[in-house]
Amino acid sequence: MRAPTSLLPLRLAAVSFEVETKRIIDGVSLAIEPGPRTVIVGPNGAGKSVLMRLCHGLLRPTAGTIDWASPERPGERRRQAMVFQRPVMLRRSALANVEYALKIGGVPAREREGRARAALAEVGLAALANRGARVLSGGEQQRLALARAWVLRPEVLFLDEPTANLDPGASAEVERIIGTIRAAGTKIVLITHNLGQARRLGDEILFLNQGRLVERAPVDRFFNRPASPETEAFLRGELPWA
Amino acid sequence: MDTILQAFRDAVRLIVELDAGMLAIIRLSLQVSLSAVAIATLLALPVGAAIAVGRFPGRQATIVLLNALMGLPPVVVGLVVYLLLSRAGPLGELGLLFTPTAMVIAQTILILPIIAALARQAVEDAWREYQEQLHSLGAGGWKAALTLVWDIRFSLFTAVLAGLGRACAEVGAVMIVGGNIDGVTRVMTTTIALETSKGDLPLALGLGIVLVTIVLMLNAGAYSLKEVAQRRYG
Numbered sequence: 268m269r270a271p272t273s274l275l276p277l278r279l280a281a282v283s284f285e286v287e288t289k290r291i292i293d294g295v296s297l298a299i300e301p302g303p304r305t306v307i308v309g310p311n312g313a314g315k316s317v318l319m320r321l322c323h324g325l326l327r328p329t330a331g332t333i334d335w336a337s338p339e340r341p342g343e344r345r346r347q348a349m350v351f352q353r354p355v356m357l358r359r360s361a362l363a364n365v366e367y368a369l370k371i372g373g374v375p376a377r378e379r380e381g382r383a384r385a386a387l388a389e390v391g392l393a394a395l396a397n398r399g400a401r402v403l404s405g406g407e408q409q410r411l412a413l414a415r416a417w418v419l420r421p422e423v424l425f426l427d428e429p430t431a432n433l434d435p436g437a438s439a440e441v442e443r444i445i446g447t448i449r450a451a452g453t454k455i456v457l458i459t460h461n462l463g464q465a466r467r468l469g470d471e472i473l474f475l476n477q478g479r480l481v482e483r484a485p486v487d488r489f490f491n492r493p494a495s496p497e498t499e500a501f502l503r504g505e506l507p508w509a
Numbered sequence: 510m511d512t513i514l515q516a517f518r519d520a521v522r523l524i525v526e527l528d529a530g531m532l533a534i535i536r537l538s539l540q541v542s543l544s545a546v547a548i549a550t551l552l553a554l555p556v557g558a559a560i561a562v563g564r565f566p567g568r569q570a571t572i573v574l575l576n577a578l579m580g581l582p583p584v585v586v587g588l589v590v591y592l593l594l595s596r597a598g599p600l601g602e603l604g605l606l607f608t609p610t611a612m613v614i615a616q617t618i619l620i621l622p623i624i625a626a627l628a629r630q631a632v633e634d635a636w637r638e639y640q641e642q643l644h645s646l647g648a649g650g651w652k653a654a655l656t657l658v659w660d661i662r663f664s665l666f667t668a669v670l671a672g673l674g675r676a677c678a679e680v681g682a683v684m685i686v687g688g689n690i691d692g693v694t695r696v697m698t699t700t701i702a703l704e705t706s707k708g709d710l711p712l713a714l715g716l717g718i719v720l721v722t723i724v725l726m727l728n729a730g731a732y733s734l735k736e737v738a739q740r741r742y743g
Contacts, residue, residue: 320641351641354642355642357656359660402743
């Protein structure tokens with residue numbers, strides 16, 4: 268059996284996305300390489316979530332191309348995962364939610380429970396395994412979403428503002444889990460509104476404004492020596508919100 | 510007033526003594542309505558789901574039509590099925606008129622839009638919520654559909670019970686296509702109509718009590734099931 272080659276790099280070439288003549292993503296070209304944690308920042312309405320959905324394959328670009336180094340094939344286990352700002356939990360137990368991901372991923376039935384329990388333990392939810400997923404708190408649901416996304420050990424994990432609705436304690440816990448996932452070798456691509464979080468979790472920053480990729484820089488340079496006036500305005504909090 | 514009280518006492522006695530004639534009527538009622546619900550459910554759930562997630566020309570009009578059909582008058586359904594099944598009608602050869610089968614057909618047509626419309630709404634709401642998450646997890650096509658249906662099974666069950674309640678309670682359709690023949694096509698609602706007009710109140714009242722009890726129990730059951738599911742699964 269041939270070892271699967273890496274999904275990455277992911278290459279976007281002149282990608283645009285329009286909804287009824289409104290251009291949400293405007294000619295973005297970039298390559299997402301394995302390794303550094305990529306953090307996407309930008310004002311509301313900049314197109315961050317849409318860009319992430321395009322990368323993850325939930326939306327198709329209306330122009331341009333999005334290519335993985337070795338694309339996923341339909342019907343095979345997904346090698347990338349995404350955690351949404353508001354994850355959708357299935358109406359079943361926390362454990363069964365993780366088992367569901369394993370089932371969809373083609374993991375044999377006898378292995379599922381053990382692996383799902385281990386994944387829950389990794390996010391600190393072992394004690395809540397049999398609780399209905401939808402009656403968990405927001406922070407617990409987000410940790411469950413991380414367990415469900417990570418249980419199949421994806422090569423790339425997209426996170427769309429995973430801590431936007433959480434209190435500081437729950438946010439810290441989610442950041443810790445993201446660190447663990449990163450340490451295990453998964454590429455992290457994260458959207459955040461929280462510039463402190465961008466500094467803590469990012470290696471490189473993509474700054475998006477009005478659907479355009481304005482700046483891409485290592486985290487230090489982005490915050491200390493921004494290359495574009497738009498970035499400076501954004502960091503000073505002076506960018507008009509779209 | 511005395512006559513009514515006496516009739517009420519007699520009605521209760523019929524129920525308590527499990528009167529054979531009354532039991533036969535109740536049994537036929539349930540047989541007809543449950544068969545209609547089973548058939549209508551099998552047809553309505555896929556139809557409702559397909560309209561919910563499908564994108565086709567005329568979809569909006571279909572939804573409006575489906576919702577309008579929820580209020581279909583039973584007598585009109587009865588009339589149409591009567592015309593289809595009557596000796597001169599296109600399906601007259603089958604000889605189904607004035608049989609329980611004809612009643613099942615009429616009630617199926619009556620409640621199919623109810624179950625389909627309620628299922629359409631439930632599936633559409635859920636699909637809007639689940640679509641991205643299921644795609645992200647890698648569940649597409651049938652897998653996604655089955656996951657969705659299983660997850661909203663309690664809402665769908667409520668839709669089915671709404672259909673059953675309607676089927677049990679309607680009188681117009683079964684009266685026309687069944688003919689209210691004693692021992693053959695006489696069900697609770699048609700018996701109540703007939704016995705009341707004849708002045709035989711005890712049987713009518715007894716069946717009325719049973720009918721209301723059944724409908725109450727169905728709704729109480731549906732409500733508690735939803736409550737339990739809500740608490741357990743959110």
